[in-house]
Structures are given as structure tokens and as C-alpha cells.
Amino acid sequence: MKSPNIRAQIVCIPFDTSGPGTSALGRVLLMRHLIIALAGFLVVLLACSATSAYAGAVAKWDFRDGTTTAWQVGGDVAELLRTAEGLVVIPSGVAPTIVISGLAVSAADVAYARLQIRSPIAIDEAYLGWAAARRGQPDARSNRRFAIPRELRGGFPRSVWIRLDEAPEWSGTVQNLGLLIVVGESGQPVVIESIALFPAGLLTQSRAWWEALALDDVAEDLAFPLWSLNTVRPVMVGARTLGSIATGVVCVGLVLLVLTRLKPVRPTLSRALAGTAIGLIVCVAMGLVAVAAYLETRAFRVEWAVFGARSSADDYRYMDGFDLVGTAADLNRALPAGTELAACLWGNPRARDLLSRRVRYELYPLRLTPDATLLLEFDEGKTTCRTPDDQLILSGLGYHVYQRQ
Amino acid sequence: MTYAWGLLASAIPVGVGAVLLFRAGLYGHMHVALFVGVAYGLGLALISFVLVILPVLGIPLTLLWALPSVGLAWGALWFATGRFSKHVESVPASTPASARGLWMRAVWAVGLALLVAKLGLIGVRAMDKPVIGWDAVTTHSLRAKAMYYDQTIARSSLDWIGSADYPLGLPLLELWVNWFQGRWDDTAFKILFPGFLAALLAMLYGALREVVRPLGSLFGAWFAASLPLLVEHATDAYLDLPLAYTTLGTSIFLWRHARTREAHDLLLASAMAAFGVWIKREGAVAFGIALALLALWSVIARAPVRAKPVSTLAAFAAMPALVWVAWAVFRWTALESAPLSFQPSSVSDFFSRALAVAAYASGELWRSSNWNVLWPLFFGVWLFHARRSLDPDILFFTWPVVLTLAAFLATSAGTVMFDFLMQGSTLHRMVLHVAPLAAFSVGLMVGRHWETIRARAPRARG
Numbered sequence: 001m002k003s004p005n006i007r008a009q010i011v012c013i014p015f016d017t018s019g020p021g022t023s024a025l026g027r028v029l030l031m032r033h034l035i036i037a038l039a040g041f042l043v044v045l046l047a048c049s050a051t052s053a054y055a056g057a058v059a060k061w062d063f064r065d066g067t068t069t070a071w072q073v074g075g076d077v078a079e080l081l082r083t084a085e086g087l088v089v090i091p092s093g094v095a096p097t098i099v100i101s102g103l104a105v106s107a108a109d110v111a112y113a114r115l116q117i118r119s120p121i122a123i124d125e126a127y128l129g130w131a132a133a134r135r136g137q138p139d140a141r142s143n144r145r146f147a148i149p150r151e152l153r154g155g156f157p158r159s160v161w162i163r164l165d166e167a168p169e170w171s172g173t174v175q176n177l178g179l180l181i182v183v184g185e186s187g188q189p190v191v192i193e194s195i196a197l198f199p200a201g202l203l204t205q206s207r208a209w210w211e212a213l214a215l216d217d218v219a220e221d222l223a224f225p226l227w228s229l230n231t232v233r234p235v236m237v238g239a240r241t242l243g244s245i246a247t248g249v250v251c252v253g254l255v256l257l258v259l260t261r262l263k264p265v266r267p268t269l270s271r272a273l274a275g276t277a278i279g280l281i282v283c284v285a286m287g288l289v290a291v292a293a294y295l296e297t298r299a300f301r302v303e304w305a306v307f308g309a310r311s312s313a314d315d316y317r318y319m320d321g322f323d324l325v326g327t328a329a330d331l332n333r334a335l336p337a338g339t340e341l342a343a344c345l346w347g348n349p350r351a352r353d354l355l356s357r358r359v360r361y362e363l364y365p366l367r368l369t370p371d372a373t374l375l376l377e378f379d380e381g382k383t384t385c386r387t388p389d390d391q392l393i394l395s396g397l398g399y400h401v402y403q404r405q
Numbered sequence: 406m407t408y409a410w411g412l413l414a415s416a417i418p419v420g421v422g423a424v425l426l427f428r429a430g431l432y433g434h435m436h437v438a439l440f441v442g443v444a445y446g447l448g449l450a451l452i453s454f455v456l457v458i459l460p461v462l463g464i465p466l467t468l469l470w471a472l473p474s475v476g477l478a479w480g481a482l483w484f485a486t487g488r489f490s491k492h493v494e495s496v497p498a499s500t501p502a503s504a505r506g507l508w509m510r511a512v513w514a515v516g517l518a519l520l521v522a523k524l525g526l527i528g529v530r531a532m533d534k535p536v537i538g539w540d541a542v543t544t545h546s547l548r549a550k551a552m553y554y555d556q557t558i559a560r561s562s563l564d565w566i567g568s569a570d571y572p573l574g575l576p577l578l579e580l581w582v583n584w585f586q587g588r589w590d591d592t593a594f595k596i597l598f599p600g601f602l603a604a605l606l607a608m609l610y611g612a613l614r615e616v617v618r619p620l621g622s623l624f625g626a627w628f629a630a631s632l633p634l635l636v637e638h639a640t641d642a643y644l645d646l647p648l649a650y651t652t653l654g655t656s657i658f659l660w661r662h663a664r665t666r667e668a669h670d671l672l673l674a675s676a677m678a679a680f681g682v683w684i685k686r687e688g689a690v691a692f693g694i695a696l697a698l699l700a701l702w703s704v705i706a707r708a709p710v711r712a713k714p715v716s717t718l719a720a721f722a723a724m725p726a727l728v729w730v731a732w733a734v735f736r737w738t739a740l741e742s743a744p745l746s747f748q749p750s751s752v753s754d755f756f757s758r759a760l761a762v763a764a765y766a767s768g769e770l771w772r773s774s775n776w777n778v779l780w781p782l783f784f785g786v787w788l789f790h791a792r793r794s795l796d797p798d799i800l801f802f803t804w805p806v807v808l809t810l811a812a813f814l815a816t817s818a819g820t821v822m823f824d825f826l827m828q829g830s831t832l833h834r835m836v837l838h839v840a841p842l843a844a845f846s847v848g849l850m851v852g853r854h855w856e857t858i859r860a861r862a863p864r865a866r867g
Contacts, residue, residue: 232774357542
């Protein structure tokens with residue numbers, strides 16, 4: 001027999017109507033206040049963000065106008081080019097250095113230095129050094145070490161914040177600054193967009209705190225396709241993940257809600273507890289939505305710059321580090337479908353395994369099998385698996401195929 | 406043109422599914438978002454089931470043969486559902502739009518626009534870069550590529566490529582999308598995945614709308630759309646998001662069936678479960694759990710007198726069981742590669758590992774950034790409604806989550822999967838299968854509570 005009124009069945013389901021006697025109007029007002037508070041919080045965050053102009057610098061050298069000449073060659077620099085992109089440091093040794101002298105900056109007025117920099121490789125070792133005159137004490141010379149992440153294809157300078165006021169030698173009057181970047185044997189030029197010194201203050205500290213969240217690094221992890229998407233990189237707040245802090249706050253909210261379920265002593269107290277609990281949970285949830293929106297938007301921008309309007313072959317070349325797609329296309333033109341090939345690969349076991357799967361995918365309809373009589377070697381890996389008896393039968397840009405004997 | 410052909414390849418399944426649902430008289434019987442969301446999966450399921458039959462009949466696996474074959478199967482179903490539709494009464498199932506005025510409507514419209522923009526952003530992200538995921542390169546996309554070049558499903562390829570245990574649902578769909586490109590394209594077929602996310606969110610919103618007002622339902626959809634790992638899986642080709650979609654669809658239609666007693670809800674749940682079994686091996690686990698819960702509902706939990714447990718279970722189980730058995734028979738008789746097997750550990754090992762597994766999993770759910778605050782809210786809401794554990798709301802949304810996680814963790818503690826778990830390579834992807842269910846569960850229970858408060862508001866204001 002058919003139900004006479006399906007809608008009634010669907011809508012009118014038995015559910016628990018017990019709970020604190022709270023006013024719906026009060027809750028709606030509370031929600032509005034929460035939304036306004038959250039909007040205010042977001043405005044403050046934006047004001048503190050790296051691109052905000054609200055925190056003024058004590059001293060700033062912007063090299064993008066191509067005219068700033070205060071910084072000069074210190075050592076290991078073949079040439080300093082002043083361009084619209086910034087100050088291009090072309091190394092002549094492993095540790096190019098640039099310096100500025102004749103400053104008279106009170107160390108007490110400066111808490112942070114910020115570099116906006118582009119490096120094609122990640123640099124683990126870079127130093128900001130200084131010389132300061134101190135009244136009644138010996139002059140101080142010291143430095144702070146920091147790291148520079150690599151620049152992504154398509155732009156995106158990196159902002160590096162260096163805390164100076166924690167160093168005991170950061171005192172007196174700073175007269176000289178030096179920037180030493182250990183590029184090693186790579187000889188890759190580094191582009192410095194700007195260097196700035198910032199005072200201690202709420203806005204500066206907020207900006208440094210924002211940078212310490214490394215949201216841009218997390219977004220880049222989202223943007224770059226991971227070989228195994230098992231998890232996303234957490235946002236770290238100090239030593240804890242943002243997730244664990246948010247979960248902790250939500251748990252506090254839930255405990256408060258449990259308290260309201262107990263027999264209330266006073267309805268007003270119960271309402272206040274429930275309101276606080278819901279407020280905490282809603283604020284945390286909306287804050288996380290805002291963080292997620294920031295990360296996704298940034299990831300989108302990075303992906304668009306790195307991959308947008310380029311061919312798959314070009315994207316794979318960028319990610320693989322060599323032209324595997326071009327090699328596969330060449331081989332598929334030269335060899336009949338179904339031909340079996342063995343590949344000579346390189347790297348640690350994990351990288352090797354991953355590479356073998358990439359090669360297998362790209363080569364199809366050629367087949368990659370370890371026992372094949374044809375051996376494929378790549379110039380990229382600088383690895384050889386052939387024996388002296390094996391005969392070269394095919395060669396192309398970056399690869400060779402041998403007939404195994 | 407990659408976008409245009411990709412959109413066409415994705416639009417056809419939506420059209421195929423929507424017309425069948427319309428023909429069955431189900432338009433207006435469910436919220437339009439739920440209608441569109443399920444139409445996508447229904448169309449994709451039909452296409453993938455038709456495509457796998459072509460090689461069996463000796464027909465080349467090409468677009469030229471596939472289009473008329475899909476059309477033929479679609480026509481047959483159109484005819485069959487036309488007869489079936491006589492028994493369906495078209496009754497709107499969703500609550501009316503909120504009448505709270507312009508302000509609320511404006512918030513809803515802005516929220517919806519932002520959600521659509523977010524989905525657009527995710528779509529562009531997916532289509533920006535070629536496929537890169539391990540599983541895709543190792544197994545399912547390579548299978549699709551092999552089918553594309555071989556123009557059949559070659560047994561030698563299935564044995565040679567990755568794990569032969571993986572069903573063929575997704576490779577066939579990737580093949581379908583690439584046919585429209587006229588070449589093998591490493592990027593184009595990824596359009597399926599933002600499509601799965603959009604369909605999942607549409608189903609979630611549409612189902613919530615049956616008990617919660619528009620703004621609350623939209624909050625629920627946003628809540629799910631903000632789960633970072635769920636979103637990331639929409640930008641690359643993994644099987645987990647499609648399985649999450651079918652798992653949510655199965656639960657939603659079982660939940661509807663528990664309230665409407667309508668056969669079409671049961672059949673739609675069955676179709677979604679069958680599609681899940683056809684997508685990933687774990688789909689069989691999801692189906693088993695859904696079947697067990699349906700049995701529990703039919704037999705024990707407040708089932709009405711007129712419910713017929715055996716026929717209900719048979720109607721639900723028929724399609725997924727058929728798919729599972731057919732694939733298992735083929736896999737065991739036709740393929741030579743060794744099946745994946747997990748040797749169970751000793752009982753003492755199991756108990757010594759169980760504690761480590763529980764600690765690891767709870768820590769990960771607590772600390773990771775994959776799920777925002779989903780899990781404390783899910784378990785908190787469950788705690789609040791523990792007394793109603795056999796109600797359809799909890800039976801079909803909360804218990805599948807708990808049972809799936811329990812089954813996975815027990816398997817991990819008792820087999821070699823322990824190592825994979827502790828290396829961090831399996832937990833969150835398994836959790837992804839049920840995360841939308843958990844988000845729906847939170848949205849549903851909070852929404853119901855909110856509606857209760859609203860219903861009492863006039864009295865509270867006096």
C-alpha cells in the first residue's frame with residue numbers, strides 16, 4: 001500500500017527535541033555578531049599579510065626600480081645587474097656576497113629584516129651579517145643564518161623574514177650589512193627584489209607570524225602534484241598543527257555543550273554556555289574555511305603560472321626534470337607497438353621505482369619489461385647498464401637504445 | 406578545445422542519467438540538486454557497464470561503436486523505466502525555501518555563487534596539469550591508455566599493468582573522455598574528478614534540503630567542500646573520490662528509502678553501490694556494510710509491518726552482487742597475475758598492534774590538516790544522539806563511517822597492511838571514502854537541531 005503523503009513522512013521524522021531552552025532570536029543575533037567578529041579578524045589578518053602596506057619599514061631598498069646603488073659587491077660576485085626584475089647577483093664563486101656600508105640605523109629600532117628574493121634552486125645556507133658600533137663596548141659583528149626556497153616557474157618571489165632582535169650582538173648603531181648566499185657549485189644567479197628592516201611592533205610581528213605559518217609553502221605543496229596524494233601538508237603554528245589547535249578548541253566547545261545538556265542550574269547560564277560553545281565552533285570552522293580559501297586561491301595562482309597554457313609534454317618535462325614525453329614519442333615512431341624495452345634507471349630505490357612507473361606509462365604502447373632484449377638508457381641519469389658487447393641501434397635527444405647480446 | 410570536448414564527454418552522462426530519472430518520473434520527486442548529482446553517477450555507471458560488454462561481444466572498443474551501444478542500452482532502459490514510472494507518484498520532497506526575507510536569500514545566493522566559483526577553481530586546477538597520481542600512472546590511467554591503443558580490453562594488458570584486482574569502472578570512463586579528444590590526452594580525462602566532487606556536493610545539498618532549509622543546507626555543502634583532502638583529490642586522478650561519491654549516494658538513497666519505502670530509492674541506492682563496486686575493490690566493503698545496515702533496519706530497527714526484509718535486501722543487493730560476482734569470476738578465471746592477498750597475523754600480533762593502530766589513527770584524525778574539524782564534530786554529534794543509534798539518520802550515515810573505519814583499522818592491525826598504515830600511505834585515503842558521509846551526518850544532525858529550535862521559537866518569543 002502506498003503512503004498517502006510522502007512529504008509528510010520525509011519532513012516529519014522523529015527527532016530529539018530535548019535540550020536547553022534557548023531563544024532562536026538570541027542565537028540569530030549571536031551568529032550575526034560572530035560573523036562580524038570573523039570579518040574583523042580577517043581584515044586584521046589581511047592588514048598583516050606580506051603584501052600589506054600597513055607596516056612601515058625603518059629602511060628599505062627596492063631594487064626593482066633599477067637605480068638603487070647602495071648595495072655593492074662583497075665577494076664571489078662576477079657581476080651585479082640592476083634590472084626591473086631586481087638586483088641580479090651573478091656568482092663567480094660558491095658564496096657571492098653583497099654589502100652596504102655607511103648606515104646609521106639604531107639596532108633598537110629594528111626587529112626584523114625581510115628579503116624578497118628569487119632563486120632557481122633552494123638554498124639551505126644564507127647569512128645576513130652586520131657590524132654595529134656600541135658606545136662604551138667593543139663593536140659587534142655577527143650574523144643570522146636563513147634558508148631561501150627555490151623560485152617556481154612563472155614567478156613568485158619568496159619573502160624571507162629574519163628575526164634580528166633576539167641576537168645579543170644586535171645592538172648599538174648598525175653601520176654595515178652584508179648578505180652572503182651559499183649557491184655552491186651551481187653558479188645560478190639570484191635575483192633580489194628588495195631588502196627591508198622593520199621595527200618591533202604589533203603589525204610587524206603579525207606579519208612575521210603570518211610568514212611563519214608558511215601558508216604559501218603549503219599552497220605550493222597543494223599546487224604541485226604529489227606522486228601520492230595520501231595527505232596534505234599541515235599548516236604549522238609553532239610546533240603544533242593548525243588542525244590540532246582547531247580540534248582542541250572545538251572539543252572545548254563540545255564539552256561546554258555537554259554541560260548545557262546536564263540539568264541547568266540557571267537557564268541564563270545554560271544559554272550563555274551554549275552560545276559560547278556554538279560561537280567557538282562556528283568561529284573555528286569559518287576560520288578554517290577562510291584559511292582553505294586562501295590556500296586554494298594561492299595554489300590556483302601557482303598552478304596557473306607554472307602549468308597554465310602549456311602542453312602536457314612541457315608540464316611533464318618540468319616535473320620529471322627531463323624530456324621523457326619527447327623520448328616516448330620518438331621511440332613510438334621508431335619502433336612497432338608492443339615492442340618490449342628494458343630501461344636503465346637511476347636514483348634511490350623509491351625514486352627508481354617511481355621513475356620506472358612513469359617511463360612505463362609514457363612509453364605505452366611500447367612495453368617496459370626488465371627482461372627485454374632492447375635496453376633504453378637516458379643521458380639524464382648518467383647511469384649505464386649496458387655491457388661492452390651491446391650494440392647501439394637507435395639514438396635520439398637524451399636517450400639511446402641498445403640491442404643486448 | 407580540450408575543455409570543450411571534456412565538458413561534452415561529462416555532459417553526456419548527466420544527460421543520459423537525467424533523462425532516465427525523468428522518464429521514471431523522479432523529477433520533482435527529489436530536490437533538483439540531488440537529481441543532477443545522482444544523474445551524473447547514473448550516466449557514468451551506464452556508460453562504463455556498456456563499454457565493458459563490447460569486447461566480450463567481440464566489438465572494437467572505439468567511440469564509433471561505443472556511442473550507438475550506449476544509445477541502445479539507454480533506449481532499452483528508457484523503455485523499461487517508462488513502464489516503471491507508472492508506479493511513482495511525483496511529490497516534492499524538499500522543504501520550501503526559507504521565507505526569512507531578502508537578507509537571508511542574499512546570503513544564500515552569495516554562498517552558492519562562491520561555492521560554484523570554488524568548484525570552477527578546482528576544475529581549472531584539475532585541468533591545468535597532466536595526470537600525476539601514483540595509482541593513475543601505475544594502474545587505472547595506464548589501463549585506460551592500453552584500452553585506447555589496443556581498442557579492446559586485452560587480458561595480457563590487465564595482467565601486465567599494476568594490480569589486476571582493480572575493477573575496470575574508472576579506466577573505461579577515462580577512455581570515454583579521451584575518445585572525445587581524438588587522441589590520448591594526459592590531462593583531459595581529469596575532468597571526471599571535479600565532476601565527481603560537484604556531483605557529490607550537489608547530492609549532499611539536495612539531500613540535506615529535504616530536512617534543512619536552504620541556508621543550513623548550503624552551510625553543510627560548504628562544510629564538505631572545505632575538507633582539504635577531498636578537494637585535493639578532485640584535482641588529480643584517484644579512485645577514492647569516486648568511491649566517496651558512490652558511498653554517499655548509496656547511503657542517501659537508503660536513507661530516503663527508509664522514509665519513503667519507495668522501490669526507486671532502493672534501486673538508486675543499489676545502482677550507486679554497484680557503481681562503487683565497479684570503481685574500487687573497497688566498494689565491495691562499502692556495499693557489504695550498507696547491506697548489513699539495511700538488513701538491520703529491515704529486520705530489527707523500527708521497520709514497519711509492511712516492509713519485506715528479504716525482497717528489500719534482494720532488490721538492493723542484486724546489482725552490486727552481480728557486478729562483484731562477474732568481476733570476481735573474470736578475475737579468477739581469465740587473469741594470471743597473482744591476486745593481492747593479506748596474510749593474517751597471529752592473534753597476539755593483532756592485539757599488540759591494535760593499540761598502536763588505534764593511537765596512530767586517532768592522532769592522525771586529530772592532528773592532520775586533511776579534515777579540518779570534521780572528526781571532533783562527527784563524534785561529538787554522535788555522542789549527543791547516541792540514544793537514536795537505530796534511527797535512519799544515524800543508521801545510514803554514522804554507522805557506515807564507524808564500521809568502515811573499524812574494518813579498515815582491524816584489517817591493518819591484523820595483516821601486512823599495518824606497515825602501510827604506519828607509513829602514512831593508507832589511512833587518510835580510506836577515511837576519504839567516508840568523510841562526505843561524516844560531513845553529511847554532522848550537517849543533518851545540526852540542521853535537525855536547528856530546525857527544532859526554529860520550530861520552538863514563536864513559543865519562546867511568546
